[in-house]
Amino acid sequence: MSSRLKDVAARAGVSVRTVSNVVSGSASVAAETRQRVQEAIEELGYQPNLAARSLRAGRTGIIGLAIPELHSPYFGELAGLLVDEAQRRSWTVIIDQTRGDAEAERRLLTQSGGRVVDGLIISPWALDPAELAATAPAVPLVLLGERSPQEAADRVAVDNVAAADEATSHLIGLGRRRIAAIGLQPHLHNGTARLRTEGYRRALDRAGLPHPTAAQRPVAALHRADGARAMAELIDGPVAPDAVFAFSDELALGALHVAHERGLRVPEDLAIVGFDDIEDGRYSHPPLTTIAPDKQQIAERSLQCLADRIYSPGNDVPPQELFVPHRLVKRGTA
Amino acid sequence: MSSRLKDVAARAGVSVRTVSNVVSGSASVAAETRQRVQEAIEELGYQPNLAARSLRAGRTGIIGLAIPELHSPYFGELAGLLVDEAQRRSWTVIIDQTRGDAEAERRLLTQSGGRVVDGLIISPWALDPAELAATAPAVPLVLLGERSPQEAADRVAVDNVAAADEATSHLIGLGRRRIAAIGLQPHLHNGTARLRTEGYRRALDRAGLPHPTAAQRPVAALHRADGARAMAELIDGPVAPDAVFAFSDELALGALHVAHERGLRVPEDLAIVGFDDIEDGRYSHPPLTTIAPDKQQIAERSLQCLADRIYSPGNDVPPQELFVPHRLVKRGTA
């Protein structure tokens, strides 16, 4: 079925080494010999055995991407960009789904069960930052969006505090005074929600506006259903808000859905700002105003970080923190 | 840095082979020896080298999933289920994005550039069915949703003709008479759109209703934007429809968006049925009526097909066609 260098060599009447030279293009081979070998390769349909190549090279050419949920639009879009970018560097991407499971994240970091990847891009969700910092990763690592007490690895993220501040300030600028937040995750160690909460409060403090606990709704996950539930709680609560900053577009879309159900006009009665700029948000009714992180740059810079560490393993550059730009995209909801 | 069987063996004072026996658990090892080896493994943080293992075994434990677009909600959700299911079989999944590129699909089928995966699940989009049937795949193959003249590989799909018929019949049952279709893809070789068109026409024929060409809108891709464009064309066309069957939920959501923009009431003025049952559809306004394929079963049965062929390579069972169930989910748009 599958042929090896040896078979090609026999057919072309040259040594195994020469065929290897032709395939890799590293050493010089006479034009005529190369031609003959190429023909033999074609005829036999030779494909290099990557296992053998990896064994020799100590590298697999595969990098891992670990995200909480594949079906989340934000991570779906980001994964698409990362795969494209990896292809350009002739890397293959393995995508892992952690589902917010600490054990799954731990397993990936230590690569227990076998090291398949040359590097790992992970969006930690459940893992305690302290543990994250303490765990010696088995491979070069890029963290997406997390912030640990002392950075354990390269990190690529938007400036969540500034972005949340900007979103909230936009609502304040529209004259809103009862601005709620949806998306706190006190039960998780993930730092993103905490940072966005910080930015939200900072903007309100600066404007001299209150941020009562009842207006800051925690969620179990970042799905539409969670946003819908939180919005219903807000409407039924002591002080119905005139604006909501949702920590993800999915939450925002869930909230928008409930607002419609309850007969609220958006944005007149209720303004909404989301976060992520997922494609769905452009087609909601009305289209969603949101914070748009530069996903393309997240993809590019994450891979650049990995490449730097994979190709110069000895070089112990300290972990760096990269911020990618974001911008407020004004559409219909605020 | 990373230790090998040899290192563990030296530390535990046994042979390399014995350590291998402990790790694989295949041969019998004395309890005391096993204990000692386990300790050495712990102390050294030994991880098996998968490249070496694959080289020996001739299998990588990795399967490929090739889909047109990762960020599409339908494929995102499906991919999530497939990864879960693969994990249960202790397989790793590599996800490839073909972006509707025939060359990319060809490359995956032949695994040119190196065989990484033990099997491939592919949703062919651009590749000519004839070519698909003619190409000898380099690895066991499962086709998602495609239909080629003579099946070249196992296929897992919903019965698209029946499902489209059902969707259209539902609209007819609601008393609609000018039923448009959005999502034809005459430029692509992908059979899915063709099958859904067939079901759509069949239902209309049975009811004695017309299906003028102008009411059957082709699209470049299955995105919301394409659905929006097609909907605008329909409204501005000679006969504005009172119902639309969109070949994907994304198209339907784009259409819904435009309907709102143009002041049409949904479902009163315009009924809409989508296809895929993506999560967004549950949170649109109003929520989307759609055909829901059983994605869980698609995932399970695809992997079962692969497993059968990977673990009994000689066994030349002819390609089989598996249909998974679907159902019409009535929500707010029709």
Added chain:
DNA sequence: ATCGTTGAATGCAACGTTGCAATACCCTTT
């Protein structure tokens, strides 16, 4: 006491590839 049987541990070889070093050859220069 001897034999066969079982359980435990081992050595050798091979999977397919590439780095290294060596060789063989031809052509140019002195």
Added chain:
DNA sequence: AAAGGGTATTGCAACGTTGCATTCAACGAT
């Protein structure tokens, strides 16, 4: 004619693992 330099090709070894066959010891049965 001999030395030197370059190009083309090759053999050997090693990457880390596991299948196979073998060895060794211990034990129960004859």
